[in-house]
Amino acid sequence: MTGVKATKWWRAMILKLVIITILGFAIFGPLAGTLLWSFAIKWYWPSALPQEFGLKYWANALTGRSQVLDALWLSISIALIVVAVGLLVSIPAGYALARFDVPWKKVLLVLFLMPQAFPQLPVFINMSSIFYRLNIAGTVAGVTAAHLVVSLVYSVWITTATFKSIPEVLEDAAINLGASRVGAFFKITLPLAAPGLIASAIFVFLNSLDEFTGTFFVGAPYIQTLPILMYTASMGYNMQAASVIAIMLTIPSLVFMAILERFLKAEYIRGLGV
Amino acid sequence: MKTPALMQRASLSAQQAMRRPPWAGGRSGLPGMLLILPALAMLAALYIYPLLSSIVMSFVSDAGVGLENYRKAFSLYLIDMLYTVGITILSLAIVFVISVAIAGYLRFNRWPFLNFVYRLPLFIPFLIVGHSMRVFLAPHGILNLILSRITGIPELPGLAFGWGGLVISYVWKQFPLATLLILGAFQSVEDSYIEAALNLGSSRLRVIREILLPISGPTVLVAMVLTFVSTIGCLTIPLLVGAPKPVMLPVDMSFRVTYFNDWGVANALGVISYVIVIVLAYYYLKHMVREEGA
Numbered sequence: 001m002t003g004v005k006a007t008k009w010w011r012a013m014i015l016k017l018v019i020i021t022i023l024g025f026a027i028f029g030p031l032a033g034t035l036l037w038s039f040a041i042k043w044y045w046p047s048a049l050p051q052e053f054g055l056k057y058w059a060n061a062l063t064g065r066s067q068v069l070d071a072l073w074l075s076i077s078i079a080l081i082v083v084a085v086g087l088l089v090s091i092p093a094g095y096a097l098a099r100f101d102v103p104w105k106k107v108l109l110v111l112f113l114m115p116q117a118f119p120q121l122p123v124f125i126n127m128s129s130i131f132y133r134l135n136i137a138g139t140v141a142g143v144t145a146a147h148l149v150v151s152l153v154y155s156v157w158i159t160t161a162t163f164k165s166i167p168e169v170l171e172d173a174a175i176n177l178g179a180s181r182v183g184a185f186f187k188i189t190l191p192l193a194a195p196g197l198i199a200s201a202i203f204v205f206l207n208s209l210d211e212f213t214g215t216f217f218v219g220a221p222y223i224q225t226l227p228i229l230m231y232t233a234s235m236g237y238n239m240q241a242a243s244v245i246a247i248m249l250t251i252p253s254l255v256f257m258a259i260l261e262r263f264l265k266a267e268y269i270r271g272l273g274v
Numbered sequence: 275m276k277t278p279a280l281m282q283r284a285s286l287s288a289q290q291a292m293r294r295p296p297w298a299g300g301r302s303g304l305p306g307m308l309l310i311l312p313a314l315a316m317l318a319a320l321y322i323y324p325l326l327s328s329i330v331m332s333f334v335s336d337a338g339v340g341l342e343n344y345r346k347a348f349s350l351y352l353i354d355m356l357y358t359v360g361i362t363i364l365s366l367a368i369v370f371v372i373s374v375a376i377a378g379y380l381r382f383n384r385w386p387f388l389n390f391v392y393r394l395p396l397f398i399p400f401l402i403v404g405h406s407m408r409v410f411l412a413p414h415g416i417l418n419l420i421l422s423r424i425t426g427i428p429e430l431p432g433l434a435f436g437w438g439g440l441v442i443s444y445v446w447k448q449f450p451l452a453t454l455l456i457l458g459a460f461q462s463v464e465d466s467y468i469e470a471a472l473n474l475g476s477s478r479l480r481v482i483r484e485i486l487l488p489i490s491g492p493t494v495l496v497a498m499v500l501t502f503v504s505t506i507g508c509l510t511i512p513l514l515v516g517a518p519k520p521v522m523l524p525v526d527m528s529f530r531v532t533y534f535n536d537w538g539v540a541n542a543l544g545v546i547s548y549v550i551v552i553v554l555a556y557y558y559l560k561h562m563v564r565e566e567g568a
Binding site: 028033090092115146213249 | 331408506
């Protein structure tokens, strides 16, 4: 009896080890390659590791008046504007969708989902021709607008789910005690909604920071955000420079992944109405 | 999945039944619509207008209004269309198998390592996945470096710049979201169903196939449609790891505009990609409904 148990245990252990090896290699392999390239000065086939390691390409990217730093600040500025404008329009919209008897509520929610759930490229192509006529193609304003429309789903859906999760009784109690409707919203509902609003801001920020297609069509060639710079470097086989930017763009996502871990529970996703 | 929705509906009807006191203010549609208006106006101007414009402009060419752009699109890009659908369906099938396997495993076993690691690609943007796969799968890339050391074969063909690299990149990027959604649905299936089946001698595989999957049908559907749409619409991965020919439709669309300045055919290709998405989503939906009816 114990023999059978032992073989079963071994089989489970071996299966686990096989899964760890395959999954570990499959998931970490491509990222490890990019990380190695960012620190490689010389790496010729068929050497298993770079012949020469160094911080040269990191130094190039991060010191002095480098193109990479300019692109980084531009990307961050655009992302912050997108977050600000996005929250400004999404908080009232999310509140209304959560609390009011808005006609065609389902249709409206699907409409806000559309930019993420339908091919985006043709929309960006036409946006670029419309923006060109309006003279905002190739400007920060144009790129910001492109980022806003694709991140609207995160801000509207997450704020709606957040306001839904806050009991309406709390607002009613505040109003009962003499607060105005607007006062109750700012004093009671908004502070309670803060974690959800922060989650939505993070999604919007990352989405804007990493956005490529819209920036490429609406902003090219004047607006050089970090993703555009990375793409140009990678297409030009400038592996080190591209890898440095790739790592720079990955770090914020991984940091926020740790923060969002709380929010990314399956139950929360369910709250989004999926 | 069902309980919260039911509760929501119950509380909603309770609210409707209760006459709101006068100080609570109106809850009619008008103030709600006003609050939504800014977001909706933005969506209309920046999304719906370009979307409609892509449909309208696909019928306009130098020859006037008609199907000229579509005739040209089909004569130039029929192979790419079939290639795009083929690659997308293949990626979708692999994503389905992997995500159901991981979600099924995690439904029965607690394994924090796996639960953490599988989510990693969720946080890596498409563009970075494209670049990393370019480095990893190239003929002289990291994968071949390791494989040629193990096998002793000096020159191996690279997976990048071909259909293999494309499928690997799409699957790598897409399976975590599908797994996350499907696992969420699996976890909301009550333990008692699963225990009953296991006690009666069903294998875990059979429990997944005959209990977990059918109950989670709608969520699985959503996960697959999301995967399908983001695969068929992705521009960066095929630009970075695709073959020069045949290419995925988004690449054709992009080249049509940037190299040929031909917006009509690009828009026709765009509308064709809308139609592909709608047709497959519809077919899948219908199939699911029939399965549930049987």
